[in-house]
Amino acid sequence: MYVTFIKISDLEKHYASAMALRGVNLEIAAQEWVSIVGASGSGKSTLLNIVGGLDVPSKGCVRMNGTDLCGLSEDALARFRRQNIGYIFQQSHLVPYLSATENVMLAQYFHSLPDEKEAEEALVRVGLGHRLHHRPSQLSGGEQQRVCIARALINSPKLLLADEPTGNLDRENTRVVLELLKKIHEAEHFTIILVTHDPFVADWASRLVKMEDGRVVSDTRNR
Amino acid sequence: MLPRLLKRSFLNQKKAMIIMVVAVAVGTAVAASLLTVATEISSKVAVELRAFGANILVEPRLEGLAGVSGQARYLEESDLKKIKTVFWRHNILGFAPFLDGLVEMRSGENVRPVQAVGTWFEQKLQLPGEESAFVAGIVSVAPWWSIEGAWASHADSVVVGSALATELNLHVGDSVNLEGRAFQVSGLLTTGDREDEQVFMELATLQGLLGGEGRISRVQVSALTTPMDDFAYKNPKTMTRTEYEKWYCTGYVTSIAKQVEEVMTGSRARPVWNVAETEGKVLEKLRLAIYLLSVMALIASAIGVGTTMVTSLLRRVEEVGLMKALGADSMGIITLFLSEAVLIGVFGGTVGLLLSLWISKQVGLLVFGTELNQKALLFPLSMGVSLIIAILGALLPIARALHIKPAVVLKGVE
Known part of the structure; x- marks a missing residue:
């Protein structure tokens, strides 16, 4: 049964000299894995940031699970993010002076209470049981992204937003990360919106949304 | 997690932390010593002024x-x-x-x-x-x-x-x-x-x-x-x-x-009004001068802490953006930076207390020929002054941290 989890209506985002989004309309079902593809500057990252509450639209609105994100204050958006959303960025954005476990615990700290054992289990789950106390600088790019996956999913979010999560990885590491994501997605049934310009990465999704010049130009089911 | 975060953060930026602790300690020592002198100056100077007659x-x-x-x-x-x-x-x-x-x-x-x-x-x-x-x-x-x-x-x-x-x-x-x-x-x-x-x-x-x-x-x-x-x-x-x-x-x-x-x-x-009034005016002006010097020492020190903290923050913009993306609200960011400031204040205050004990002793001996008696005042005064310096110094960095936009600082390459 199709249940709308995210509804994006007439979304626009204007900057001083450019229009990043020009009236985007999109509905995403719960547990769906959607890839948003497009060239650089097509507006896909801006769309992801607004859906994740990291940015606010100039016009239009985003409703997620019945909550109108556009009506929330900055602090309310922060609270909404920690309760509902996990992030994976292109650059891993790990705190350099914290260990892998502590980076995962940081997400727990802002969500509720840090639990070191649970954080370690999450890292074991992404294959980093032997890297628990390593600093980000002691990890490879692929390992860093796997720490980010553990951190993004530690609070059991309803939505995982990934912005070019494999953009800095080679093909082999890209495959490892995507297989891991797929495995966890199948087990935990959260919704994924993944922004990429790499067709190989986009193909892992069940749905492909293509953007050009701030608009959705195609929306197809993946075979 | 907060203590662990603070510990790691302190160890990660030792140089900046040492500069801030030293700034707080110096400001605290000067301000606390001056304030201690101000509290005693009435009795000490009044005794000196008594030499001018009944x-x-x-x-x-x-x-x-x-x-x-x-x-x-x-x-x-x-x-x-x-x-x-x-x-x-x-x-x-x-x-x-x-x-x-x-x-x-x-x-x-x-x-x-x-x-x-x-x-x-x-x-x-x-x-x-x-x-x-x-x-x-x-x-x-x-x-x-x-x-x-x-x-x-x-x-x-x-x-x-x-x-x-x-x-x-x-x-x-x-x-x-x-x-x-x-x-x-x-x-x-x-x-x-x-x-x-x-x-x-x-x-x-x-x-x-x-x-x-x-x-x-x-x-x-x-x-x-x-x-x-x-x-x-x-x-x-x-x-x-x-x-x-x-x-x-x-x-x-x-x-x-x-x-x-x-x-x-x-x-x-x-x-005898000419004596009594002169005494009063001298004491009042002396005390006012000391209070002003204390406030100036406090502000100078707070600016030192604030500048170092802002410089440190510029290196941590991405970290703050990440924390916001993970769900840290204003209170979470304020708590983190204020806790750092309080810790800097406590460390700086402890060093400042030791310094102010020495300074006030020297001032007492040099100016009045005896040690000042208000040693008990120095501990709360030093801690209070150091916390004020550290918290004042943290205000600007906190304000800047609250304005960091995670979408901007965590931006990837499209």
Whole structure:
């Protein structure tokens, strides 16, 4: 049964000299894995940031699970993010002076209470049981992204937003990360919106949304 | 998690943290030391200023026709000890009684009337409840009076004013005849005032010569006082009961004078205003200068901390953006930075406390010749000042951290 989890209506985002989004309309079902593809500057990252509450639209609105994100204050958006959303960025954005476990615990700290054992289990789950106390600088790019996956999913979010999560990885590491994501997605049934310009990465999704010049130009089911 | 986060963050930016702790410590040491000096300066400087003379003059109250007729009135010598029983008795640093009278002086062929003054030169009084004797007399109210020779230490000696001695060609050791009785000149007195033309002797001696045992003409009192403020100038007669109690229990020169008046029978005690007001103004200006210096030290230190924190924040912009993306709201960011500031304040305060103990000791020894007594104040003062510096310093970085947009600082490459 199709249940709308995210509804994006007439979304626009204007900057001083450019229009990043020009009236985007999109509905995403719960547990769906959607890839948003497009060239650089097509507006896909801006769309992801607004859906994740990291940015606010100039016009239009985003409703997620019945909550109108556009009506929330900055602090309310922060609270909404920690309760509902996990992030994976292109650059891993790990705190350099914290260990892998502590980076995962940081997400727990802002969500509720840090639990070191649970954080370690999450890292074991992404294959980093032997890297628990390593600093980000002691990890490879692929390992860093796997720490980010553990951190993004530690609070059991309803939505995982990934912005070019494999953009800095080679093909082999890209495959490892995507297989891991797929495995966890199948087990935990959260919704994924993944922004990429790499067709190989986009193909892992069940749905492909293509953007050009701030608009959705195609929306197809993946075979 | 917060303690772990703070520990890691501190260890990660040791250099910046050391700079901030040092900035807080220096600011704390200077401000806390100055504030400690300010709290003690009243008593220390007031004691120094007491060397400028008595600030309360007690005279017989002239009532009715006595004032008009010029009839002499006297105070009772037996009341003198009571001065040290008033509410502010511990602030009475000294007092000296004076009996004035004209006596006939014969020195060689010279015979002339001179103004004689009977007083206590250095009188040790044993007061009830006090272990050591209280020193009253001229040495306690006019320490700057210059004596060549010695004070008149027994009943047959006198001190002659230097101008009178020059006029009569008297020297230390010479003999003079007063009212038919021989006295030896034990010393020559120079004050630069009318005393230079008078003859001083023990109070009892002059009382004997004039036939007025137990009589005194006036008393000079030297008291440590609280600088006069607007309230102190109010007329006690128009005060409410509460106001009067507050006035009476504050060490204003007027309230101490009132208390002295109450214990000296038939007296009128009044402040010597030129002395009292000068003291008040000097103390007030000194204290104001110290407070301003303290605030300046505090601000300079806070700016140092703030600048270092902002520089440190610029290196942590991505980290703050990430925390916001993970769900940190304003309170979460404020808590993190404020906790860092408080820790810097505690470390800086501890170092600053040790420094301020040393500085205030040196200031006390250098300026007043004794250590300052307010050591107990230094701990809360240092901690308070250091926290204020650190928190003030953290305000700008916190404001900047709250404005960091995660979408901007975490932006990937499209």
